Amino acid sequence: MPNPVFASLPTSIFQHMTVLAQKHEAINLGQGFPDQDGPLSLREVAAKQLLDGPNQYPPSKGMAVLRQAVSAHAAQFYGLTYDPEDEVVITSGGTEAITGALMAMAGVGDEVVMIEPTYDSYRPMAEAAGAVVKAVKLAAPGWRLTEEALRAAITQKTRAILINSPHNPAGRAFSREELEALARAVSGTDIVVVCDEVYEHLVYDGAAHIPLATLPGLRGRCLKIGSAGKIFSLTGWKVGWVCGPRELVSVVTKAHQFITFTTSPALQAGVAYGLMHEMDYPLQLARRLQTNRDILAARLTKLGFDVQPCEGTYFLTAGISKLTNEKDFAFCERLIREAGVALIPLSAFFKSGTPDTFVRFAFCKQQALIEQSLERLEKYFKK
């Protein structure tokens, strides 16, 4: 019999909405990927490495040039020190980093705490490792994380907490106060915190990203995850990494050696170049996306959407109760068919106890497309 963790999964919501969007020629603000590729220089470096080689297995923990660049990036932006020799491991994307970290930290009967709504890979990968997931639910308005909710989810069996900040789909960049609450909740335990920070450079309104590992005493229990796909708008590259104390990274590295073993040398070389020479790119990208967010937020509010705060990521969430009595899923299907705009119902990111009156907009697109989708929505709702 197949593994029920995967056999019981429904078709992904992204696939469902994308197929429907194609059928109705809708603008797709569902799937979260940029519609413009990142810097040419990274692609040139990767292309040269591909042609000149070597194209054989790089070291399992990642090419030295990239581990050094990842370590230097953490030092430059956050003052965090990771030894590139044994405190950094390169993975095939943030997704593999998350899987490796979960498999390395939790096994059969262990508990893993996750913030719900959750990114779709988290729960199945923890469950496939035999762990039990305990959800801490964020609630609207505001999607705030509280110490009370965290403490209620933590038990003697908790081995890891997976926190995603900036958060997909909620669009939150958790505040220092919220991160301090998490720090208090784990103090005195040996719980490891897996920090999915793939949107670290997409934080808006002049705020700075706060890695949990920078809080006093937290570095030793944090596995900090990054993704070049998100930093450089090259999501198809799937190059990611995990940084952390060597005792923990060594175990993640062992999991990684049997998940993918390594990742493309050409892409590793391109990303190393980017981290060293193209860090202006994510800064400019964040400016462009902030403009998109502002345009969306203002015009959606006028239409009656209950726009929630968005401090980072590609995503904005909004309540639909003033617009419809339908649930989010039906509302999204109708918008594709009748307005020509595809969104994602937020209920897809909850296992149970879902608020089913919110939708997610992906605004990692060119401004003209965002405006075109707003024009469609305005025309539709004014009818």
Ligand code: PMP
């Ligand atoms: N974590 C979150 C929260 C994400 O949104 C994504 C990508 N959508 C990932 C991880 C995966 O990153 P990658 O593409 O590098 O595997």
